[in-house]
Amino acid sequence: MHKLLRQIVKTGMLRSRPCPRRDRARDIHTSPPSLAEELGRALAVRHVDTGSCNGCELEIQALGNAIYNLAAIGVRLVASPRHADILLVTGPVARAMAAPLRATYDAVPAPKRVVALGDCACGCGVYSPNYATVGKVDDVIPVDVAIPGCPPPPETIREAFATLICR
Amino acid sequence: MSFVHPNDGFPMTRGPAVGWARLPGPLPVDHAWVDDASWRALCEQWHAQDGRLITLWGSDERPAGLGFVVHAVFTYADAWHWISLATPGDRPRFSALSDLFPEAARLERALFDLLGISCDARDKRPWLRHEAWGPADFPLRRDFTQAAPVPKEADPYPFVRVQGAGVHEIAVGPVHAGTIEPGHFRFSVVGDEILRLEERLGYTHKGIAKRLEGMGLTDAGRLVGRVCADSTAAYAGAYALAVEAVSACAVPPRGVWLRALLWERERIANHLGDLGALCQDGGLAFGHTQFGLLKERYLQTQARLFGHRYLMDTIVPGGVACDIDSAAISDMERECTALLEATRRLRHIIDDHAGLQERFLGAGRLDRTRARALGAVGLAARASGIHSDLRLLWPSPPYDSLKARICLQEQGDVAARVAVRFDEIEESARLIRVILAEIPQGPVRAPCAPPKGTLGLGAVEGWRGPIVVAITRTPECARHHVHIHDPSWQNWPLLEHAVLLDLVPDFPLINKSFNLAYSGHDQ
Numbered sequence: 029m030h031k032l033l034r035q036i037v038k039t040g041m042l043r044s045r046p047c048p049r050r051d052r053a054r055d056i057h058t059s060p061p062s063l064a065e066e067l068g069r070a071l072a073v074r075h076v077d078t079g080s081c082n083g084c085e086l087e088i089q090a091l092g093n094a095i096y097n098l099a100a101i102g103v104r105l106v107a108s109p110r111h112a113d114i115l116l117v118t119g120p121v122a123r124a125m126a127a128p129l130r131a132t133y134d135a136v137p138a139p140k141r142v143v144a145l146g147d148c149a150c151g152c153g154v155y156s157p158n159y160a161t162v163g164k165v166d167d168v169i170p171v172d173v174a175i176p177g178c179p180p181p182p183e184t185i186r187e188a189f190a191t192l193i194c195r
Numbered sequence: 196m197s198f199v200h201p202n203d204g205f206p207m208t209r210g211p212a213v214g215w216a217r218l219p220g221p222l223p224v225d226h227a228w229v230d231d232a233s234w235r236a237l238c239e240q241w242h243a244q245d246g247r248l249i250t251l252w253g254s255d256e257r258p259a260g261l262g263f264v265v266h267a268v269f270t271y272a273d274a275w276h277w278i279s280l281a282t283p284g285d286r287p288r289f290s291a292l293s294d295l296f297p298e299a300a301r302l303e304r305a306l307f308d309l310l311g312i313s314c315d316a317r318d319k320r321p322w323l324r325h326e327a328w329g330p331a332d333f334p335l336r337r338d339f340t341q342a343a344p345v346p347k348e349a350d351p352y353p354f355v356r357v358q359g360a361g362v363h364e365i366a367v368g369p370v371h372a373g374t375i376e377p378g379h380f381r382f383s384v385v386g387d388e389i390l391r392l393e394e395r396l397g398y399t400h401k402g403i404a405k406r407l408e409g410m411g412l413t414d415a416g417r418l419v420g421r422v423c424a425d426s427t428a429a430y431a432g433a434y435a436l437a438v439e440a441v442s443a444c445a446v447p448p449r450g451v452w453l454r455a456l457l458w459e460r461e462r463i464a465n466h467l468g469d470l471g472a473l474c475q476d477g478g479l480a481f482g483h484t485q486f487g488l489l490k491e492r493y494l495q496t497q498a499r500l501f502g503h504r505y506l507m508d509t510i511v512p513g514g515v516a517c518d519i520d521s522a523a524i525s526d527m528e529r530e531c532t533a534l535l536e537a538t539r540r541l542r543h544i545i546d547d548h549a550g551l552q553e554r555f556l557g558a559g560r561l562d563r564t565r566a567r568a569l570g571a572v573g574l575a576a577r578a579s580g581i582h583s584d585l586r587l588l589w590p591s592p593p594y595d596s597l598k599a600r601i602c603l604q605e606q607g608d609v610a611a612r613v614a615v616r617f618d619e620i621e622e623s624a625r626l627i628r629v630i631l632a633e634i635p636q637g638p639v640r641a642p643c644a645p646p647k648g649t650l651g652l653g654a655v656e657g658w659r660g661p662i663v664v665a666i667t668r669t670p671e672c673a674r675h676h677v678h679i680h681d682p683s684w685q686n687w688p689l690l691e692h693a694v695l696l697d698l699v700p701d702f703p704l705i706n707k708s709f710n711l712a713y714s715g716h717d718q
Contacts, residue, residue, distance in 0.1 A: 031544050032481060039485065077376045079399040081714045083424030083505060088374045089468070090494070093487035107372035122717075123327035123344055124398045125377055128369050154418045159334050159342055160327050160402035179424065181504065 042094050066139045067113045069193050070102040073143075074112035076132050078168075079122030079161060083179035084146040088116070096182045103189045109135040114192075115169075120148035120155035121162040133169045141172040141192070145185065150174045213237070213278075220440035221591030224268075224275040224652045234280045235290045238267075242295040246271035248570055249654075250663050250680035251292060251302040253310045255337045256281070259669040263287035263312050266665065266678070268652065275589070277652060277665070282312060291316040298570030298685045309335040309404070320353065323397040323717065334405055337674070357383035357391050365699065369398045373703075376713035380702075387698045392691045399717040407677040412438050412666065413512050413643050415677070419664070420507050422679060423715030425468075428454075428461040429657030430664075430679070430715075431510040436653025437664040437677075438512040441646040448635040450514030452593045456630045457506050457515070459623040462658040463534070464493050464505075466616040466623075469710050473613055474545065476704040477554040485541055489534065496530055514640030524631045531624045542617050555610035559693040559705030562607050571689055573660020573682045575709055578615045579607035585656035596633075597626050607693075612708040619658075646675075659683065659712065681715035 075088055091098040092105070106112050109132045121129065133142070144165040147153030151164030165171050175188045213227040229237065240246075249268040256264045262284035268277045282289055291314040292299040304322035306312050311333040321330070328334060328342035330350070357364075362385055369377035379395035403422055407415050419434040420427045432454055439446060446454075467490040474482025494504040501509050501517045509517050519527075545551055561571070566579035576583040586599040602618035604611035651666040660682025668675040690709050694702055 031540070031547070035485065035540060035544065036481065039488070075374050076370055077374075077399070079401055079714070079717075080376065081421045081424045082376055082712070083421070083427075083507070085374050085376065086424060086468075086505065089472075090487075090491060093491045094484055095488065095491050105374060109370075119399070120401060122399050122401055124325035124400065125369065127326070127347065128377070128398075132370050154421050155401050155406075158402045158405060159332075159339070160400050160405075178421070178507070179505075181498075 039094075042097075067141075070104070071114055071189065071193060072104055072106045072112045073114045073116050073189075074106055074109045074132070074136065075116045075118070076125075076129055078117060078119040078125040078129050078149070078165070079155075080119030080146065080148060084118035084149075087179045087182050087185060088118075088145070090182045091185060096186050098186060098189065101186070101190050102193060109133075110137065112136050113140060115140065115142045116145055117142060117149050117165045117169075117171075118145045120153060120157075121165055121168055123160055123162060126162055126168050129165075129168055142169055143173040143175065143188065144171045145175050146180060147176050147178045150176045152176060153178060215276075218277070218440060218650055218652060219443060219648065220436060220652065222275055222436075222589055222652065222654055223273065224277055226277040226279070226650055229278045229280055231280065231290060234265075234278060237276075237278060238269075238290075238292055238295055241269050241271045241276070244271065246276075247572075248292065248296040248298055248685075249275070249661065250665070250678070250684070251299050251306065252665070252678040252680070253287075253306045253312045253335070254667050254676040254678075255310060255335060256667075256669060256674075257284045258337060258672040258674055263310060264667075265289045265306070265312060266667070267292065268663065268665065270588075275652070275654075277650070287312040289314050293318075296570055297568070298688065301688070302684060309333060311336065321397075323400050325397055325400070326350065327400065334402060335676075337408075339405075352395060354381045354393050354395070355391070359385075361385045362390065378713050382699060382702075384699055387700065389694050389697055389699060389702070392694050392702075394687055394691060396687065396713065397717050399714045401714075401718065403679065403718040404677060408675065412441070412646050412675060412677075416511050417508060419677075419679065420510075422718060423681060423712045424505055424507070425465050426461065426657040426659065426662060426681075426712070426715065428457045428506045428510055429655040429662045431508070432458060432655040433653040433662045433664040434677075434679070435510055435512045436655070437651040437666045438643065438646065438653075440651030440653065441648035441666050441668060442512070442643050443648065444513055444641060444643045446514045447638045447641055448592070449518075449637045450639040450641070452630055452634045453515045453517070453519070453639055454510055455593050455597065456519075456627060456634075457501070457509055458655060458657070459626050459630070460493075460497060461506060462623045463620050463627075464490060464497070465658040465710075466620050467493060467538075469707065470541075470613065470616055472707050472710075473555075473609070473704065474551065476707050477551045479545070479548060479551045482541065482545060482551070485537075489537055493530070493534070496526070500526065511640065513643035514638070516640070518639050519634075527627065528631055531628055535621065535624050538617065538620050545613075552610065554701070554704060555613055556608060558609040558701050559690075559697060559708055560606065560608040561689055561693040563605070565692055566607060566689060569689055569692065570685045572685045573656070574615055574619075574658065575612065575686045575689055576660070577602060578604045578611040580605040583660070585654055585661050589654075593630070597629055599626060609704060609708040657682065659710070660686065662715075679718060681712050681718075683711040683713075683716040687711050687716065
């Protein structure tokens with residue numbers, strides 16, 4: 029136990045990152061006004077992978093580490109769409125995932141928003157529509173915020189969420 | 196060497212005495228055309244003598260007058276053996292391998308889904324085909340253009356039912372509770388005890404092989420590097436090796452060494468992430484935080500030195516698209532020292548943590564005999580005591596001079612897979628230090644000429660296991676087919692066995708200890 033405590037002390041407190049200013053979030057395309065009035069300043073996010081290569085998933089997981097610490101700005105990943113305000117969708121929507129995506133979207137209570145994460149979900153990735161994929165998320169459910177990148181770095185994703193809350 | 200046998204235009208030799216031809220490339224790969232009888236005879240011989248199935252796939256070679264061709268790659272004795280069997284274009288059929296090599300079962304089902312080549316295997320259910328296309332559509336046929344989706348209700352998937360007093364089913368997925376990829380798990384349980392697990396994959400099938408048919412071989416690396424992001428360097432590397440084999444391209448030594456540096460870095464990054472996730476699932480949030488920090492700093496180094504956090508697009512046909520200077524070398528040396536110090540300290544803490552060890556020890560046990568019978572490869576095989584590591588068994592440059600050491604554990608449980616990851620971080624860090632000290636000078640990339648050869652195979656020991664890319668070309672009609680194989684094809688069925696009689700709440704931990712690919716498998 030003493031080794032564990034010593035390691036915690038040795039790691040120390042990491043400098044917290046401020047909520048980014050609105051003008052810094054240049055690459056993020058959003059259609060709705062701030063969610064703060066509708067959803068408050070804490071967002072519950074449900075992630076759905078619709079055929080991603082898992083690059084975007086790695087960065088979503090990285091958002092939980094002590095450096096990006098997404099929870100510190102009030103954003104929490106939840107296990108069920110019924111607990112969620114936001115659906116975070118990655119991947120080029122494989123045809124086999126179109127129906128599960130619609131079902132997950134329907135299970136999120138209103139008011140809700142959809143964030144398309146990564147080039148594939150935004151329709152500008154390496155996976156153009158073909159016999160196995162639909163294309164971008166917006167072709168299946170309405171998208172409010174698009175975050176391009178392959179994969180988008182965690183700073184960008186964090187800023188997108190911060191923009192939704194802080195605006 | 197020609198894709199078509201020079202004697203008669205239709206490649207046939209009688210009996211197992213087939214004509215082997217050595218393919219270019221760093222691996223000792225022999226290729227032969229076989230007929231039905233020798234296909235079966237060779238598979239029986241290799242099965243009896245400890246040969247291993249690497250991959251099985253098919254290609255539509257009707258434009259070249261060969262009908263549909265079934266390919267299989269085995270390792271046996273001191274070489275890789277790639278056999279190709281031409282089957283009639285109007286009634287493609289071959290002798291199943293899954294009675295000898297159970298790991299072939301899903302590959303055989305996928306072969307039918309994609310090309311309509313049937314075999315005498317028992318399980319006729321679709322594997323990759325969901326509602327995206329119908330039972331009479333075969334997307335990898337050259338004349339396939341588009342298929343209409345089929346409603347799920349019209350084409351239900353029959354899971355195997357377990358019956359008896361008190362048995363009930365738990366259906367999980369395709370959308371999971373965590374941030375992971377989609378797949379379906381059907382548990383049959385009594386109370387909390389797992390009697391049977393049946394996996395259903397294929398949800399993330401993106402038609403990658405079809406996409407690759409329409410792309411130039413030297414341009415498709417960006418797509419291949421995005422089949423499975425956590426193994427992007429290994430995928431891009433295996434693809435580059437295969438393209439270089441059909442292009443007769445020699446990679447400069449510095450490029451070869453830099454590739455090994457990238458592959459070992461990828462292995463470390465993934466092991467760090469997995470160890471953190473295993474601590475999390477085992478109930479030690481401290482470990483998750485600590486390994487999360489280590490991994491993040493490691494990724495930041497990669498972004499700084501190689502231009503991408505996960506090393507995407509760094510390995511290209513002909514060499515690598517990055518280089519390191521002396522500042523980068525000392526940077527990485529310092530990083531190695533700090534990383535080893537930190538992981539050793541954390542390993543002590545984890546090994547001493549009774550609560551965590553109680554979760555790890557004995558959970559998801561897969562003994563050596565069963566792992567061997569199921570065809571286990573890579574990390575999961577090594578945790579069950581099986582020597583399986585391309586870097587040692589078939590060391591191609593620079594591993595022939597690096598002399599990698601194998602990291603083996605015998606007990607085959609979650610604790611063993613944790614221990615193999617810790618040991619491999621040590622070993623990869625050792626290899627990285629040797630690479631940094633001894634890397635030759637010179638160019639990092641050679642121009643890759645337009646491909647002229649007909650067959651090329653590349654393989655890289657990724658962090659999960661061997662990633663194999665095979666290219667078949669018919670230059671006469673300017674066609675090529677690229678087959679990409681992820682070790683998860685072999686290792687997903689292991690999970691079904693490892694969880695038997697474990698508790699349902701232990702499943703996430705056991706699953707994470709394998710951490711298999713969905714996108715890499717479904718493609």
